[in-house]
Amino acid sequence: MTQDASTPPNTPPPEVDAWGGQSRISALAEVLAPVLLAACGLVTVLTTIGILLVLAVQSVEFFLKAGIGVGEFLFGTVLKPEASPPKFGILPLIWGTFLIALGSSLIALPIGLMSAIYLSEYAPRVVRAVLKPTLELLAGVPTIVYGYLALLLITPLLKTVLEPLGFRVEQFNALSACIVVGVMIVPLVSSLSEDVLSAVPQGLREAAYGLGATKFEVSTRIVLPAGLSGVVASFILAISRAVGETMAVVLAAGMMPQITLNPLTSVETMTTYIVQVIGGEASYGTPKYLSLFAVGLALFGITLTLNILSSLVLRRYREVYQ
Amino acid sequence: MSDAAADSFRPHRRMRRWLGPVFGAACFVATLTGVVVLTVLMGAILAAALSGPPHSPWHDLGANLRELSALLGRLLANRQSSDPAVAGYHVGVIGSLWLLGLVAAIGIPVGIGAGVFLEEYLPAGRIRRIIQTNIANLAGVPSIVYGILGLALFVRAFGVRGLALGPSLLAGVLTLGLLILPTIVITTQEALRTVPSSLRQAALALGATRWQVISGHVLPAALPGIMTGTILGLSRAVGETAPLLMVGAAGSLLRAPRGPLDRYTALPVEIYNYAKEPNRDFQAVAAGGILILVVLLLSMNAVAILIRNRFRRAR
Known part of the structure; x- marks a missing residue:
């Protein structure tokens, strides 16, 4: 791969050209291949530029047409695109997104971390060989299935449990969205954390056992702190996934933009709003239609920040072992 | 003391x-x-x-399996309908198969190409680090943002009439292609890294050119890993709903697409439409569609995981 490896020390004599009938074609391939491959690599860069460009250009158009400022957009508490004059305060959307992300993390982070600890510290080889692929398989279930699960199973269950206690459970509610999104991101947390915990060198564990520590103490006081940066990074990534999740939330939490602490009522997240606008009657170029790009930009900003934060944590605080 | x-x-x-x-x-x-x-x-x-038609007791497995296969057969044969008794997924399944094939044809070569370029050609340095970070971040972009990109870029082309693809199959394919690109690039790179450098050096020492080394030796050795990533990426493309809603997969469509510029719909989009119907009778239809989707995706993922685990053990 290095430069001196690609040109052998004894440069072949020029009669190589006369040697094979294929030499011209292979010489052409030699020149063309890197160009074509570089073009493929360029596509990934262009995708990012495309996303930024689309979101920025259309958002500017939205702010001009709707005639509102960024502050009013981000911190306005009323979202009524149909009213006249329309109101585009997306704070209810940000609140809904935060509520779902918080609720699902409360479920997913402990369960994910505990299963990572089990898989890396406690599980016998055979059990691990079965459980790990099963968890990975679970990560492949499409999100619409989880949304349907909320409608079919979780919400009726919540109704039968909570309504006799005097709570009113709406057909679409934030709690069932939190539960399904939480279950959905468990495999992400457990598989990323498990990778880090397994990479903690065996010598650390053995040293702790040698000092008389129990398995519990080794797991929680030696292995977990040693792999903490990876665990935290996986937590942040999982939250970012919950923020960007669409279909499960659309089907479970409904489309009611409101700022509420009651998880049994319907809320609307940023992703849901985008789906609602595109599914509605808004025609191309109207402020309502363009608002989806501005909301998309805010969503992209949040998830990008979380992703960068996650990789920073991983890089900055990683314990390096030889 | x-x-x-x-x-x-x-x-x-x-x-x-x-x-x-x-x-x-x-x-x-x-x-x-x-x-x-x-x-x-x-x-x-x-x-x-199974809750729709009168069903047998749970322990009567043979009758239930017969009912289930009859139900799935009916769902695969019927088109969309507002009558739950005759509603099915015929057009959506065909649309999803079109998507699968075309996304594979476009996404796999580009993804593998980008991975090979980054790992084998691009020298380590600032540019490589920037591109690498960029791909890692692309992998974390929510799928609906890809939908927004596809909507503005492929469906509308920023309002340029001649270039706009409209809500066509091709617009969906390009959007999903970009969506799965990071997955394929990252797994291709990981697979290429596991190929020992002694293999490259041996081939180079025998006089092979750089491209001959890559195409003849490195890529075949990395193939199982690349296949795993590719299958995982494709299964993600098949299960995605949100970006397709954005780029205009039709809510109701009675004719299957015949070419890349036709209108289309996909299995998950049809499931979404049935699932949000308030009529309880549609629940059985939605569940049947989910069953088709989940069985398809879980078997794709199981194959991918099997390939990878076998490869790991062999190393």
């Missing part, structure tokens, strides 16, 4: 003995949630799918 030290030392032997197994058991239970969810999921969906 030594007395004070002895006083403050508490071995907590009993607690330490109990805490370990209790914690281990709790962690085990946590791990099982995944398996339990998968089981409950499949069970609930099966039950919902």
Whole structure:
């Protein structure tokens, strides 16, 4: 791969050209291949530029047409695109997104971390060989299935449990969205954390056992702190996934933009709003239609920040072992 | 002094003995949630799918299987309908197969190409680090943002009439292609990194050119890993709903697409439309569609995981 490896020390004599009938074609391939491959690599860069460009250009158009400022957009508490004059305060959307992300993390982070600890510290080889692929398989279930699960199973269950206690459970509610999104991101947390915990060198564990520590103490006081940066990074990534999740939330939490602490009522997240606008009657170029790009930009900003934060944590605080 | 030290030392032997197994058991239970969810999921969906027509008792497995296969056959043959008794997924399944084929044809070569370029050609340095970070971030972009990109870029082309693809199959294919690109690039790179450099050096020493080394030796050696990533990426493309809603997969369509510029719809989009119907009778239809989708995707993913695990053991 290095430069001196690609040109052998004894440069072949020029009669190589006369040697094979294929030499011209292979010489052409030699020149063309890197160009074509570089073009493929360029596509990934262009995708990012495309996303930024689309979101920025259309958002500017939205702010001009709707005639509102960024502050009013981000911190306005009323979202009524149909009213006249329309109101585009997306704070209810940000609140809904935060509520779902918080609720699902409360479920997913402990369960994910505990299963990572089990898989890396406690599980016998055979059990691990079965459980790990099963968890990975679970990560492949499409999100619409989880949304349907909320409608079919979780919400009726919540109704039968909570309504006799005097709570009113709406057909679409934030709690069932939190539960399904939480279950959905468990495999992400457990598989990323498990990778880090397994990479903690065996010598650390053995040293702790040698000092008389129990398995519990080794797991929680030696292995977990040693792999903490990876665990935290996986937590942040999982939250970012919950923020960007669409279909499960659309089907479970409904489309009611409101700022509420009651998880049994319907809320609307940023992703849901985008789906609602595109599914509605808004025609191309109207402020309502363009608002989806501005909301998309805010969503992209949040998830990008979380992703960068996650990789920073991983890089900055990683314990390096030889 | 030594007395004070002895006083403050508490071995907590009993607690330490109990805490370990209790914690281990709790962690085990946590791990099982995944398996339990998968089981409950499949069970609930099966039950919902079979709840429509008069059904046999649960222990009568033969009759239930016959009913189930009849139901799935009916769902695959029927088109969309507002009558739950005759509603099905014919057009959506064909649309999803079109998407699968075209996304594979476009996304796989570009993804593998980008991975090979980054790993084998681009020298380590600032540019490579920037592109690498960029791909890692692209992998974390929510799928609906790709939908927004596809909507503005492919469906509308920023309002340029001649370039706009409209809500056509091709616009969906390009959007999903970009969506799965990071997955394929990252797994291709990982697979290429596992190929020992002695293999490259041996081929170079025998006089092979750079491209001959890559195409003849490195890529074949990395193939299992690349296949795993490719299948995982494709299965993600098939299961995605949100970006397709954005780029205009039709809500109701009675004709299957004949070419890349036709209108289309996909299986998950049709499931979404049935699932949000308030009419309870549609629940069985939605469950049947989910069953088709989940079986398709889980088998794709299982194949990918099997390939990877086999490859790992061989190393």
